[in-house]
Amino acid sequence: MALPPQQNPYPRPVQRELKFDVISEAFNAMTANWKVFALAGAITTGPVLVMAIIGYIIMIAVMMPSIMSNNDPSPFVMLPAQLLFYVLMLVGYAMGGPGYLGCARIALAIRRKEPLTTDMAKIGLTRIVQGSIAGGIVYGGVMLGTMCCYVPGFLWGGLSTGAYTAMVLDENVAPMDAAKESMAVMKPQMWMAALLYFVASLIASLGVIACFVGIIFTMPLLAIIMGLSYMDMKFGIGQSDRALEVVPPVSQ
Numbered sequence: 058m059a060l061p062p063q064q065n066p067y068p069r070p071v072q073r074e075l076k077f078d079v080i081s082e083a084f085n086a087m088t089a090n091w092k093v094f095a096l097a098g099a100i101t102t103g104p105v106l107v108m109a110i111i112g113y114i115i116m117i118a119v120m121m122p123s124i125m126s127n128n129d130p131s132p133f134v135m136l137p138a139q140l141l142f143y144v145l146m147l148v149g150y151a152m153g154g155p156g157y158l159g160c161a162r163i164a165l166a167i168r169r170k171e172p173l174t175t176d177m178a179k180i181g182l183t184r185i186v187q188g189s190i191a192g193g194i195v196y197g198g199v200m201l202g203t204m205c206c207y208v209p210g211f212l213w214g215g216l217s218t219g220a221y222t223a224m225v226l227d228e229n230v231a232p233m234d235a236a237k238e239s240m241a242v243m244k245p246q247m248w249m250a251a252l253l254y255f256v257a258s259l260i261a262s263l264g265v266i267a268c269f270v271g272i273i274f275t276m277p278l279l280a281i282i283m284g285l286s287y288m289d290m291k292f293g294i295g296q297s298d299r300a301l302e303v304v305p306p307v308s309q
Contacts, residue, residue, distance in 0.1 A: 072294045075249040079285040080260065082167065083278050090173040091274060097163060097178035098264075098273030101156030101280075108149030112142040147197055154192020154221075155181030157280040161221035164284030184228075191220050191232035208251070214258070215250030216240040219287030221280055242290045250286065257282040 087094045119138040123130040158181030166173055181188045195217050202210030219239035224230055230238065243250045261279040264271030 073245070073290050074294065075246050075253055075286050075289065076294070077253065077256070079253075079282050079289070080257065080278075082285060083164070083281045084260075086163070086167050086173065086281070087274060087278060093163065093173045093175055093178050094277050095273050096175050097156055097159045097277040098275070099156075100159060100178065100181070101153040102272055102276050103156075104152035105146070105149035108145040108152075112145040115145075116142060143200065147193065147200060150196035150200075151189045151193035154190070154195075155185050155188030156277075157181065157192060157195075157221045158184060158188045158224060160277045160280035161225040161284045163277070164222060164281045164288070165225055167281070167285065168288060180225075184224075187224065187232055188221075191224060191235060194232055194236050195220060211251040211255045211258075212247060215252075215254035215283070216243045216247055218254065218280060218283035219243055219290075222284040222287045239287060242287060246290065250283075253286060254279075254283060 116138055119134055120130050123134075156178075159178040162177045162180045163173055166177055195214070198213035198217060199210045202208075202213045204210075217236045217239050219242060220232065220235040223235040223238045223242075224232065227235075257279045260282075261276050262272075264273065264275035
């Protein structure tokens with residue numbers, strides 16, 4: 058008589074590591090759901106583009122008198138203008154934070170194998186304050202770190218971008234606590250996280266080539282790639298379905 062199958066008393070340990078497979082996973086989702094990605098990208102990049110335009114107008118206005126007189130702009134004039142430009146960009150990226158919350162929700166849906174909907178892309182609009190604070194924390198660190206030979210900026214981005222996903226998994230977590238949670242989860246592979254963030258940033262910037270319009274399709278890839286990576290590190294590769302019990306599906 059055959060014995061019934063026995064449960065393995067020594068289950069395999071959960072594998073937590075970062076792999077570049079998440080890039081193709083996110084890209085395939087983009088090609089199949091370009092309208093959802095376009096909406097998420099518009100919410101994310103819209104404030105950035107507005108602040109960038111304002112910043113460039115200010116820079117041109119400051120430089121114009123020197124250009125008209127064929128003189129070099131005074132550093133005492135240019136330095137405040139450049140600082141103002143950086144502040145405007147920080148504000149723009151912070152205002153795009155709610156869009157990144159939508160991107161994190163899309164990343165969760167990809168792992169759930171749910172149909173992606175525009176409601177997912179807009180989910181951050183109900184948490185504008187929290188999303189903007191998270192955007193300021195993440196991009197502020199990236200901006201300051203990038204000024205220090207780039208590497209610290211990529212490290213900060215790789216460690217902290219998972220904060221958006223942490224905020225989607227737990228709506229009660231504060232932005233700063235979400236950033237700390239992300240850093241704690243990603244820290245065991247922080248150099249791989251920095252490299253993945255660097256590559257994801259390059260991919261997300263490719264849309265600029267298409268007269269800036271393409272950026273609304275590619276920019277969401279940054280948060281989605283890092284969100285998928287965050288779930289791999291938090292739950293383990295192949296275990297992300299454990300997040301199914303955390304956030305209810307978006308009603309169709």
